Amino acid sequence: TNLPLPPGPRGKLFSGVKDQLPKSEPWKTYAQWGANYGGPILCFRVYNRLTVVLNTRAAVHDLFGSRADIYSGRPMSWMYGVICGRANSIFNIPASHPRHKIYRRLLQRGLGPEAVKTYAPNLEDEAGVLIRGMQHTPEQYEKHIRRNAAAVIMKVAFGYPISDEDDPFISVAEQASKISGWALAPGRWLVDYWPILRFIPSWFPFAHFKRQGSEWRSTLNFLSDIPHNWVKSQIAAGTNIPSFTSQLLRPEMAEEAEDIVKWSAGALYAGAADTTVSATISFVMLMALHPAVQKRAQAEIDSITSGIPQFADVYRLPYLLAVLKEVMRYAPVANLALPHQVTQDDTYAGYRIPAGATIVPNVYAILHDAETYPDPFLFDPDRFVAGAGPAQPDPGKYIWGFGRRTCPGIRFAEPVLLLNMASILYHFTISRNSKAHVVVEFTTGITSHIKPFGIHLTPRHCEEMKS
Numbered sequence: 001t002n003l004p005l006p007p008g009p010r011g012k013l014f015s016g017v018k019d020q021l022p023k024s025e026p027w028k029t030y031a032q033w034g035a036n037y038g039g040p041i042l043c044f045r046v047y048n049r050l051t052v053v054l055n056t057r058a059a060v061h062d063l064f065g066s067r068a069d070i071y072s073g074r075p076m077s078w079m080y081g082v083i084c085g086r087a088n089s090i091f092n093i094p095a096s097h098p099r100h101k102i103y104r105r106l107l108q109r110g111l112g113p114e115a116v117k118t119y120a121p122n123l124e125d126e127a128g129v130l131i132r133g134m135q136h137t138p139e140q141y142e143k144h145i146r147r148n149a150a151a152v153i154m155k156v157a158f159g160y161p162i163s164d165e166d167d168p169f170i171s172v173a174e175q176a177s178k179i180s181g182w183a184l185a186p187g188r189w190l191v192d193y194w195p196i197l198r199f200i201p202s203w204f205p206f207a208h209f210k211r212q213g214s215e216w217r218s219t220l221n222f223l224s225d226i227p228h229n230w231v232k233s234q235i236a237a238g239t240n241i242p243s244f245t246s247q248l249l250r251p252e253m254a255e256e257a258e259d260i261v262k263w264s265a266g267a268l269y270a271g272a273a274d275t276t277v278s279a280t281i282s283f284v285m286l287m288a289l290h291p292a293v294q295k296r297a298q299a300e301i302d303s304i305t306s307g308i309p310q311f312a313d314v315y316r317l318p319y320l321l322a323v324l325k326e327v328m329r330y331a332p333v334a335n336l337a338l339p340h341q342v343t344q345d346d347t348y349a350g351y352r353i354p355a356g357a358t359i360v361p362n363v364y365a366i367l368h369d370a371e372t373y374p375d376p377f378l379f380d381p382d383r384f385v386a387g388a389g390p391a392q393p394d395p396g397k398y399i400w401g402f403g404r405r406t407c408p409g410i411r412f413a414e415p416v417l418l419l420n421m422a423s424i425l426y427h428f429t430i431s432r433n434s435k436a437h438v439v440v441e442f443t444t445g446i447t448s449h450i451k452p453f454g455i456h457l458t459p460r461h462c463e464e465m466k467s
Ligand code: HEM
Pocket: 090, 091, 092, 104, 107, 111, 267, 268, 269, 270, 271, 272, 273, 275, 276, 279, 333, 334, 337, 338, 339, 340, 399, 400, 401, 402, 403, 404, 405, 406, 407, 408, 409, 410, 412, 413
């Protein structure tokens, strides 16, 4: 068609806007560009690849919702997919690939409400470990939160017990998430724009990316291969604990089928570890900043639990659920969700969107739009309390991604977060160390959380004060 591309910065002839891409919080820049250029969508080029950013609810709904058939692809990342060996993962595989459906089916079963109920004892045990850690070394709360996320998902995926805070799976998870962010950074790897470069031999002077890629590949493989083989050895020895992997593995399984199990279980870890950590850290920080919200949530928890919060309690805490929604709105875990790719030429709002363009939903912009969420930079769970004011859209429509790529971990992540939040607030009051004004800052990456500042955890029950 003759329609123009969506508006946006045009940048330089050869590299496009590569040098204008911000190093931190790109979602804020994209929202700003959106406002500067007007229109619901924005477009820019880096070398030879186009990105279209969707800055509004309507655009996300119209394209990712109504046209999900052609908007559920993933942009090909040669650095991450091919050089780092992640092409087969559910996060990267095209939606048209038969494996995508198979992965999603397995994950939906393993993360559905029925399966999640069977994980309850494990989740309660791990919440207990988290609390004990916070009692003994409260200043290391971040470490305890990371340990909890890794331990929960390693149990679910592999039946693997995380022993202590130095277990390599905790640090590797954090590292893997960082590696993913670096390897997927737009404009950073020329091979993403000229894939022929992947054939350069590793020893070549300009082939730093290949040496870096193979190092990252080993770290990322560690996450999937080691625990998978560990489950196999446990099964062979007859000592395995039931897990996502052990339930799917069969003796004499075809190589392809086993590979599917391995990648699916690897996705559990990749999807869960860093996301739930980010949400929990932001929650702790926000509680320290909002004592009245905290008190109200504690009163609700105290009113329904006769002791330590149990898994069965979590959906009986409507205010806590409103707090979680507001944490996720105020500090979205994935501000740009994950990029999609449009697989056919399309038109929208008088603009042309060419097949192959990367489509980025600006979840941050949507959740901080003053028309949808009045006073958007105010943290206020009442937005989601029935009857407390005009209803505001549930951020759950945006924070979990879109279309055929919507996060398969929702039914698992939400109750796990609620249980941990309830446990933390039941046992502690969180306060700031200093009365000085705190400027809330965020980390940058595929996932993001509020940057920790000094906090204090005061035990709420006398027996805890003594221990
Ligand atoms: C606070 C917690 C979480 C948040 C905010 C979150 C958010 C997201 C988002 C935004 C996407 C991208 C969707 C898209 O491309 O449109 C995604 C994908 C995914 N998430 Fe989550 N997630 C969370 C927890 C989890 C957990 C606990 C698991 C697994 C146990 C998980 C597994 C996955 C997988 C496998 C995908 C890839 C889906 C695909 O490409 O088809 N996530 N998640």
